[in-house]
Amino acid sequence: MTRLRSALIPLALTLTAFTALPQQAVAAPPRPVPSVAAATPDGRPASSCARPVRGAAVNPRLTSLFTAYGNDNSRVDDWTGADGTYSLRLPSGRELWIFSDTFLGRVNPDGSRPPVVGEGGDTVFLNNSFAVERNGRLSTIHDGTPAEPTAVMPPRDRDHWYWAGDATLARGVVEVTYQEYERFGTGAWDWRWHRNVVARFAPDRLQRPISVHPLPSGRGVAWGSGILEDSGHTYVYGVEDHGSPKYMHVARVKGSSLLGSWEYLKADGTWSADEADSARVMSGVANEYSVTKVGGGYVLITHDTTEALSARIVAYFSCSPAGPFTGKQHVYTTPETGGNIFTYNAHAHPQLSGDRLVVSYNVNSFVNTDHYRDVSIYRPRFLDVTFG
Numbered sequence: 406m407t408r409l410r411s412a413l414i415p416l417a418l419t420l421t422a423f424t425a426l427p428q429q430a431v432a433a434p435p436r437p438v439p440s441v442a443a444a445t446p447d448g449r450p451a452s453s454c455a456r457p458v459r460g461a462a463v464n465p466r467l468t469s470l471f472t473a474y475g476n477d478n479s480r481v482d483d484w485t486g487a488d489g490t491y492s493l494r495l496p497s498g499r500e501l502w503i504f505s506d507t508f509l510g511r512v513n514p515d516g517s518r519p520p521v522v523g524e525g526g527d528t529v530f531l532n533n534s535f536a537v538e539r540n541g542r543l544s545t546i547h548d549g550t551p552a553e554p555t556a557v558m559p560p561r562d563r564d565h566w567y568w569a570g571d572a573t574l575a576r577g578v579v580e581v582t583y584q585e586y587e588r589f590g591t592g593a594w595d596w597r598w599h600r601n602v603v604a605r606f607a608p609d610r611l612q613r614p615i616s617v618h619p620l621p622s623g624r625g626v627a628w629g630s631g632i633l634e635d636s637g638h639t640y641v642y643g644v645e646d647h648g649s650p651k652y653m654h655v656a657r658v659k660g661s662s663l664l665g666s667w668e669y670l671k672a673d674g675t676w677s678a679d680e681a682d683s684a685r686v687m688s689g690v691a692n693e694y695s696v697t698k699v700g701g702g703y704v705l706i707t708h709d710t711t712e713a714l715s716a717r718i719v720a721y722f723s724c725s726p727a728g729p730f731t732g733k734q735h736v737y738t739t740p741e742t743g744g745n746i747f748t749y750n751a752h753a754h755p756q757l758s759g760d761r762l763v764v765s766y767n768v769n770s771f772v773n774t775d776h777y778r779d780v781s782i783y784r785p786r787f788l789d790v791t792f793g
Contacts, residue, residue: 454702455722455732457793464763464787466541471784474536474543481511482529482554483545484536485518486776486783488767489693493572493579494756495608500538503581505568507534508776508783509545509554518780526777531556532566533583535611548612557612558604564588565599570629570693573639575662579606582620582629582641582663598646601628603663621667621680626654631695631752633703634661635726641667642696643683650688651710655727670727686728687721695752696726697762699792705730706753706764706790716742718751718766720790736764736790745770746782753790761789 475485489505510528512518520526533556535546549555558567558581570582580603587599600622604614620628628643630653638657645652657676658665668676669683677683694707705721705728718737721730739748751766765785770776776783 454724455734456700456702456704458720458734458736459791459793461718461737461764461788461790464789467757467763467765467787470538470541470543472781475780475784476512476516478511480545480551481527482509482547482551484508484534484543485510485512485528485780487534488750488769488783488785489533489569490750490765490767490785491569491571491581491693491752492754492757493574495537495579496574496577497608498539500757501572501579501608501611502536502538502543503569503572504534504536505532507531508780509534509547512780516780517778518776520777528777529554532560533558533569537611546611557606558583558614558617567602570601570627571632571642571695573632573634573661573663575605575660575664577608578615578662579608579611580604580663581606582632584627584629598625598627618664620663621656623680624683626683627692628654628656630690630693633696633698633726635698638726639663640696640726642694644690644692644694645685646692649710649713651690651692652685653687653690653694653728653730654683655686656683657727674727687730689719691750693750693752695755695764696730697753697755697758698726699762703730704753704762704792706736706751706762708749708751708766714742714747716740716748718764718788737788739766739768739786741768741782741786745772745775747771748786761791764788764790 485508487504487507491503493501519528521528521530536543547554560566565587567583572581583602585599588596601620604617626643626645628641630644631642633640641656643654655670656667658667668678671677671682672684689711691708691710696705703723703726709715709717709719716739720734720736722732723730742748748766748768754763757763765787
């Protein structure tokens with residue numbers, strides 16, 4: 406299982422709380438921030454914007470939508486499972502679903518899938534893909550051909566690949582963040598995060614990017630864990646991944662495009678144009694998380710990485726999109742977790758939310774063959790979260 410073992414399972418492991426992504430030799434840990442948990446930039450206590458979590462329940466529409474679509478064999482070059490699960494509302498009103506590692510192909514009558522191409526089966530495995538939802542119906546977006554699908558964000562060679570981050574819409578152009586990873590040896594763990602980029606896509610031609618641009622990558626922070634547009638800025642959230650702990654970082658750019666000039670949240674709560682000043686805002690976030698405006702404050706949704714292999718999704722609150730985030734509350738315990746199965750990377754989808762915040766999380770297994778035995782494992786789950 407060479408290709409699958411070198412991509413899917415290492416991704417799963419590095420998203421847990423105990424295994425660190427190897428950092429570049431040039432990456433120096435930013436300075437810790439003992440002061441950011443005290444008060445917001447306007448002087449209000451961070452706890453003043455906390456709201457009680459009233460409950461969380463399965464979102465039946467989205468959960469059943471992806472279950473039915475993944476099991477449908479009317480096409481055999483489309484989505485049967487993936488992780489990542491970011492989303493963005495397109496100008497047409499369609500919903501763009503953004504995935505990292507993706508299975509394409511057919512599902513057997515017993516709920517299994519054939520092995521991947523190269524291992525005796527015909528399942529295609531890509532490191533990234535899209536799906537588009539329109540009027541409650543999904544369609545898969547990939548490059549290449551139906552017979553030979555390829556990723557929407559193509560690698561530069563066999564030793565590199567891209568996993569997706571969050572996305573934004575900039576003057577009608579889709580901007581998706583990606584983290585590029587690279588292999589540097591022959592061992593199973595001889596790979597590492599390399600850099601951040603943003604790929605720009607035309608909304609009516611999503612099979613391949615119009616252009617790809619480098620993003621700040623000099624301090625070992627994987628940017629694009631989450632994105633939030635607020636008060637004339639686009640906030641970009643990142644993770645400095647040491648396995649345990651994982652640290653939150655915050656940057657922002659004026660306007661809606663990520664191609665503008667970035668500034669970084671410093672330890673004293675001010676902003677700097679120097680990436681070296683980017684501060685550790687807090688620990689305990691996952692590689693993917695979200696910050697969403699809810700009422701008069703902001704809620705951070707994340708898997709709890711203060712615990713190894715945690716099944717807990719938690720929320721933190723702030724009066725500012727830059728934090729500090731305090732008032733940790735339990736949101737949901739994922740029932741899938743146990744044995745070989747683990748869950749990870751919960752985050753919100755605000756454009757799908759009304760009086761309830763829609764949250765997704767990913768499900769995976771430490772055993773490669775589980776993904777062939779049971780297609781339901783490697784698919785997103787969705788929740789409706791309510792606040793008081």
